[in-house]
Amino acid sequence: MTDFGTRLARAIDERGRFCVGIDPHAALLQAWGLADDFAGLERFALTVVEAVAPVVGVVKPQSAFYERFGSRGVAVLERVIAESRAAGALVLLDVKRGDIGSTSQAYADAYLDPASPLASDAITASPFLGFGSLDPMFETARRHGAGVFVLALTSNKEGPEVQHARTADGTVAGDVLARLRALNADASPLGSFGAVIGATIGSSEEELDFNGPVLAPGYGAQGGTVEDLRRIFGSAARWVLPSSSREVLMTGPDVSALRDAALRGNDAVAVLGG
Ligand SMILES: O=C(O)c1cc(=O)[nH]c(=O)n1[C@@H]1O[C@H](COP(=O)(O)O)[C@@H](O)[C@H]1O
Numbered sequence: 001m002t003d004f005g006t007r008l009a010r011a012i013d014e015r016g017r018f019c020v021g022i023d024p025h026a027a028l029l030q031a032w033g034l035a036d037d038f039a040g041l042e043r044f045a046l047t048v049v050e051a052v053a054p055v056v057g058v059v060k061p062q063s064a065f066y067e068r069f070g071s072r073g074v075a076v077l078e079r080v081i082a083e084s085r086a087a088g089a090l091v092l093l094d095v096k097r098g099d100i101g102s103t104s105q106a107y108a109d110a111y112l113d114p115a116s117p118l119a120s121d122a123i124t125a126s127p128f129l130g131f132g133s134l135d136p137m138f139e140t141a142r143r144h145g146a147g148v149f150v151l152a153l154t155s156n157k158e159g160p161e162v163q164h165a166r167t168a169d170g171t172v173a174g175d176v177l178a179r180l181r182a183l184n185a186d187a188s189p190l191g192s193f194g195a196v197i198g199a200t201i202g203s204s205e206e207e208l209d210f211n212g213p214v215l216a217p218g219y220g221a222q223g224g225t226v227e228d229l230r231r232i233f234g235s236a237a238r239w240v241l242p243s244s245s246r247e248v249l250m251t252g253p254d255v256s257a258l259r260d261a262a263l264r265g266n267d268a269v270a271v272l273g274g
Pocket of ligand 1: 021198222243247
């Protein structure tokens, strides 16, 4: 079994680093001329999969947009995951889970065990119940060649009140990154345990090189640009995945317009590899 870091490095080499978020917002369904109901969700999400999953390295469905339609919405999410993977994209399921350790194991089983209908290549996780509470997710990911992206410096304006808080040795975010560095030690070409660092954070005093991938949302609709990513990450930009949802999705429902937007996004961020 090939570990997630190796699979991601290959996906970036073959397809590029741009990650497309598949977030069926009510306003986008309306803009596409679809009803804000289960049938609209299904049409929207599967159109995006058809357009982008054959060409981008990573897609990131946000679970809440599917959950709001109950079990039928979750069934659409299962199809989004399976059909995206079948089309060759890695699926980073955005669920931002975090709980006491024993419950973290259940989340790990739900999203990272290949036996689950929601099995994905990686998930987003929240370390704010204590980094160690995520251990079952790391262990399950290791066992199945999956990845975990841990929130560190998020793109929202409220994030710093927790993430910049001081600890004995630095900041909460610095501690998250140090622990990821330890988890990824010795991995080559990169580890399977990533951080979420928003493209909107301006700059950071933290050491952002931790031998793992970075999900960088906030690129596009939230205002983040390639220049921002260069400034924030500098020489650590090699494994950054700029992620954009609304800016790409608003070009639908035409499949080729969506695909062109994804390819343009990919081209625009290719410079980060150099
Ligand atoms: O983990 C995430 O994906 C995430 C972390 C973060 O710090 N900021 C952030 O916007 N996100 C997600 O990234 C997506 C951003 O969407 P757009 O602003 O439409 O590109 C949404 O699905 C957010 O939930």
